[in-house]
Structures are given as structure tokens and as C-alpha cells.
Amino acid sequence: MTFRLIKFLLGIAVVAFPLLGNEGHRLFYEAVRAEANGELRNAVDLYLEASAFGHSANLHGNLANLYFKLEKYGHSILHYRKALLLRPDDREFAANLAFAQEIAGVANPATSSTDPAFSTSHTWAWALTLSLFIWGGLTLFCILLPHRLSKSSAWSFLTLWIGLIAFLSWATQQSSLQSHLLTREVIVIHPQTVLPNPGSPVPLRRFAGDGSSANTEVKPGECLFLDLNDQGTPKSHPNAEGMVWYLLRSQDGKKKGWLKEDEFSPILGQLD
């Protein structure tokens, strides 16, 4: 009896585990079929459901395309950025993002103007090269110094090594700053609520409240950065209805104000 029960449970496990793993795939294919049938909103829902099981560049790329077709440019730009985060060298995504930004009337985000060599995707490469040079240099110096290096060669070696370490430290720092900036970067989107015109700008309020007047306005698709408090967490204010407001500003600091949590979405998909 016990043996049969174990066999039954093993059978369920063998069948169920692959099904769980394929759930994301299944939803993705269903979304592709829905899109082919012209059911764009249904396809969006299916892609979003699939993203609960995992993320892929193609998933976010398709989702961005759909949002573009639905004229939700803020959402479209957000998902192109996510797709590019997962596949940074994809020229097609980059071209589509530029096109969506052009149509939405949004300037390219400032982060894209930084040197690609110090972009987020190269942080690991810089950090590993730096540590290789530190430990490798120390070890080589230790081996060569006592007998095999003259005084002048040793000084040349030391100067070159310190110079390289300084440059690599600076590069790692630059790349880390980009990574840190990316954790704070958000894209402005329209909330799913009543609005006279879905393409209209979103106001950046002076205070955390619906009734507050606006400092300035931002277009859906524009990128802003979360302001951080002393603890390193975003400056936020929950109101009586449970809605949380966040203080955001543009990278040049010229635009600053409060937005509700449903009026923007972080590129990395989480608010700490």
C-alpha cells in the first residue's frame, strides 16, 4: 500500500514539475496566438501573466510592441527599456525604443548619453579586471622583486601598475554609479483610471496629494529618478486611502515633484 502511494506521488511529481516550468512558455505562446487573432488587450494580459513566471527580452519586446499599437507609449517605452536591459546589444529594440520615444515626443533618457563602455552591463567586467590586476600585480611583484627586477624596472612596473589600478577603479566606480542610477530610474506611465486624454501629460505635484498644484508636467514615457532619503530608500508618503506618493526628479534636476505609485513604473520592476 505504502509502495503504491509513493509511486503515485512520484508520478504526480514527474508530471507536475515540467508543467510548472513550462507555464511561462505556454502563456507566451497563447499571447502570440491572441495577438495574431487581433485580440491585443487579451495578448497584453497574457504576456503580463507570463512575466510572473520569468522575464525574457522577447516577452518584454512583444509587450512593448503591443502597447505601442494600443498607443500607450509610456508602457511601450518602459518595456523596451526592460527588453534592452535583458539584451543590451539588440539593435532592433534600440531602434524601436527610439521610434517610440519620437512618437511619444519624449527626449532620449540621459543615461543613454553616457559612454557605453561604463554602462551597467559592463560593471562586472570592470570589477573583475580590477581584482585580477590587483591580485595578479601583487603576486607578480612578489615573485619578481627580490632577484629578477632591477630598481628602475621595479619602479616602472610599480608606476604602471598603480596607474592601471587607478584607471580601473575609476571605471568600476563609473559603471557602479550607472547601476545605482538604474535602480532609481522610473518611466512615467498613465494610471489605469479616468482621464480626458490618455496621451496627456502627468503633473508633478508640489505636495503628495491629488488636490496639490503641479510644479511641472511630464509626458508618459519620460524617465525620472526616485529621490532617496537618508536611509537610502525612496522618499514616499502614504495617504489616507492607502495610495503611496513618491518624490521624483529628472536627471538634470530641472523637473521635480510627487507622483502616485500608479503613475510610474521602475525599470527594474521593484520599489525598495
Added chain:
Amino acid sequence: MGKTLRYCFLLLGWIAFWPLTILSANVRIEAIFDPSSITLSNRTSYKIVIHGTQSNPQGAVPQVPGLVLSNNPRTFRSASFINGVPSIKAELSFDVSPQREGTFTIPAWQVSVDGKNYQVPPSTLQVLPPNQADIARQKAQQEQDRDLQEAAFLELTTERPFFFKGETRAAKLSLYLWERLPVTKIDQLPQKLGDGFSISELDQPEEKRNVSRGNKIYSVFTWNIGLTGALSGKHTLSFASTIRVRVKGSKNSPFGNPFFNDPFFGFGREQALEIQSRTYDFEVRDLPSQGRPADFQGAVGSFSASSSIDLDRVSLGDPVRLKFVIQGKGNFSAMPAPAFPESDRFRAGPPAFSFEGNQITKYQGSQSFEYVLTPLTAGLLEVPTMQFPYFDPEQEKYFTATTSAHPLRVDPGEKWAQPPSQASPEKSDLTRISTRDLFQTESEPGTWAPSPSIVHPLQSGLFWTLQAVGCLIFALVLFLKVRKKDPRRDALLRKERVLQGKLSSAVKLKDGSSFYQNLRKILRLRIGLVCGHDHPAALSTHELIGLLQKNHFSGEVCSETENLLRQCDDEEYAASSGSAQALQVHYQQTTALLKKMKRR
């Protein structure tokens, strides 16, 4: 007892509020203007009250010409008991500004609440002509605006009063601030008003002080902008900005130029001040259709083109980069990539863009398009010429910039063969990859990742493991180096090795005199090493044996050492040369003895 009371209160509370949950099934919607009748210079509110739910409604308010609704509504939610009957509702309130007199009706429209659609009833607003008080307020406002216009104003400078559609021209936008105006900051950068043009982003302005205009001295902030004609026809263009000024904080002086009444402008509150430029009239002309090239894509300006390839000899299938550069003045921001000529010899991917020049105005500079070409056939090929048609607004004619062809030698690959049946799929693949094919759906999900987040190296266990490995290797090398670095011991060991060599060669050469001299030296050296004596060469045989005994060497070692040392003395003072056999025996004894001492 206390616990029982708490349960009773909880039960009563649930009984009191459970009807609220049932209410959500009965949703009723009202829509009103509050007030429903206003004069032209006043504002009203458009309120949508949804009874029976507190959920967020979704939908779009119909737009009515002549009424401007605020973008974001104020939201109120409430739950109450009226005469013992529970009631919940959600209320959305839009600010409404009329633009003209008349009666306006927002028609019935659909709103979605909790997935169900409901109809919002129509509501009507009556906008009356302005009354005397409104007219007086408008006049006062106009006078104030006139005064303020001289204190702060915007001015646009362009080369000529007309544009061609799509043409970008450099322009200067200047903000004049009277030096006596107590400006604390520029709150909002100048914004364009008018639909016929688009402008580039505003960069940091150039600042000039003590600029005289009329009888006043100004500080002038100038932005270099790119102005592009977007819609053909006659258009007006103006600019507006907001600055923050410090004004006299007197309640008796409403905003009727309060800072002009204060000779010192020193203290008081800050107030935003809107500045507007005069309205400029521009004409945007259509591009002439006569002489327009068939492949014209909208480039307007004065350009020259050049191209280059990075390799002139490749193997079949290897990529070649073709760089096509356009230089000059014009609408670089709206410039599409020229299409690579259709060819059965090359396949071209979507080009990469890069612009060198002023990134803000994008008016003057060079735009590069880098195509990745894949040769499809071997032989001496020619990368075809590329043509770039453009309209020159100065000469008001179309021109075509043409680049030269580039020879390319393509060596055949070893395994490559073009099957005839695959020719057509290759061609269809060629048409599929296009710069214009922006929204192609991928049918495969590709590689899955748990999240699009980035793991910083400092937060990664792998990174710290690698650091630990690097540190360990360094520490190991350092330890070995430090351990080895004992110069006195190293010198003695080197000397011992040399002596061993001499001993061995003396045996081979049957040189007894040299053998015993070196034998004594090597024994003294070894005893000095194992007993920690700095100068063993100065010790006699008796003292050496005493040293061994002092260091608790066995009697066997001591006696063997004594025998060998005495043998050395005998051989030295007797000047006899030992037989070859004796030398061999003593050599073996010495080697064994040194090993025994070394083991100690």
C-alpha cells in the same frame, strides 16, 4: 470577561457594516457641474459621483470643444450611515475652464467599475458673458501684464520669416530680466506655444549681464535652439516661461506689481511670474514637388556624403562594415537612414546611428549610419554607391549626394555552397530584415531570466569567492617567499653544495689531499648548520664532537664524525694520499653521515 466583551464588539461591528459589502452590487452614477452656471472668466467643477462602490473607475471623459478639463481628477471616497441606511460612494472632480460663452453638454459616456460598464448621464454647463467685475479685473490684469512685459520678456531671433516643411534652422531664444527685478530663480524653462513648429531640447543658456535695451539694463539668458517647421501654412509662434520673484508681503497690495512699490525689493514672499514672448508670424512652405527625387525621404538642408568600408578583403560570410556619413547643416534629428540598394550580392542589416555635433539642436554636424554587410557570393565584388537625396532650402532645389563604390574581394569559404533551392528563402529573409520593420512579434520567448534586475558585484557571492581565491594565491606566494628568504642559511647551503661537488670530483680524480680538505670543511659546515654555530671553521675536532654531544646527537654519529675528522687530520699532517678504494669508502660514509645529521 474582557475577551468576551472584545468578541461582542467585533460581532456588533461586523453586523453594523456588513450591508456596505452588499451595497457594492447596486452601483448608481451621477454627473453634475458645480456650479452649473458661471461667467466666462470663472471656473467650475465636473463631478462624477459613483454610489455603491469605492473602486477605481476606468474610462475616458468625452472632450467638448470650448471646455478644458484638468488632466488629473481629485478623488474622494466616503462611507456613511444616513438615517440608519449604510452608504458608500466614490467621487471624481475635474476642474473645468470655459473658453467661450454658450451652453455646453458633456454627453452620456461609459465608465467601467469592477469590470462592469455603467453609463454616466449627460450634464450641462451654461457659460455667461463676463460681468462688470470680470471686465474690471481683466483690465487691471492687462495693465499689470504691460508693466511686467518690460521687466521680463522673451525674444526669438531667426534668420528669416519662413521655413520649408521639415526644415530645421538654428535660432536664439533670449530671456531678458530687468536688473532691478528681484528674480530668485527661473522656475520653468521657456515652453513653445503654437503647433506649426517643433523645437529642440533646451540646453544650458549663455548668460550676459548689463545689456542695455530702451532705458533699462538687463541680464540676458540665451538658448541656442533648433526650430523645425512641422505643418505647412501660416502659423504663429510664441514662448512662455515662469520665473520666481521676491515680492512685498503686504496683504493690502494684491498682486498689482507689488515689487514696484518696494524700493528695496529686499524682504517678502516669493511668487511665480509668468513671462510670454510676443507672437511671431511664420510661414511654413511645402517642399516643391517639381524635381523631387523618387527616393527623397525628407532631408532638408545642405549636405555632403561620403562612405568607407573597414575591410577590402574578406572570406565568404564574413561581415563588412559600411560607414555612410552625411555632413552639413539641416534636420539631422528627423533624418532617416538611406536604404542600402537591393542587391543579390549583399545582405544588409539595420544600420546603427551616431551623430557628432550639438546633440541638443542637431542642426550642424555629421550623422553616421553603419551598415553590416554580408557578402552572399564570392569573387571581386563592388559595394554599390549610395545616394542621399535632399532639398537645399537656400537654393530651393533638390540635390542628390552620391558616394563612390568600393571594391571588395570575397574569398570563397571552404564549406560554403549555395544550394539552388534555398535561393528564394534567402531573398525573403533579406526583405524581412528592414529598418522599417519595427514591430515584429517574436514567436519564441528566448532565454528566461528570473528578473530584469542587475546584481552588483559587491553583492555577489561569486565575486567575493574570486577575491578570496586571488588573495589566497597571493598569500601563498608571499609565505613561500618569506620562508625562503634567510640569506645566511642560503649562503651556507650553497657553500655545502659546492663542497659536495668538489668532494665528488676529488673521488673521481683520486685526489686524496683535496678530498680530505673538503671533507673536513663540509663536516664543519654541516655541524655548524645543525647545531646553530656561526663559525664552525674555527673549531677543533674535539670541540666539534663536544658540540654534537651537547646537541644530543647519537653516539654513533659522534664516533663516525670523530673517525672521519681524525682521518682528515692524519691525511693532512701525514701528507699521504689515500687509495682510491679508501676515498670511495670515506665518501659513502660522509654522504650517509650528512644525511643522518640533516634528518636530525
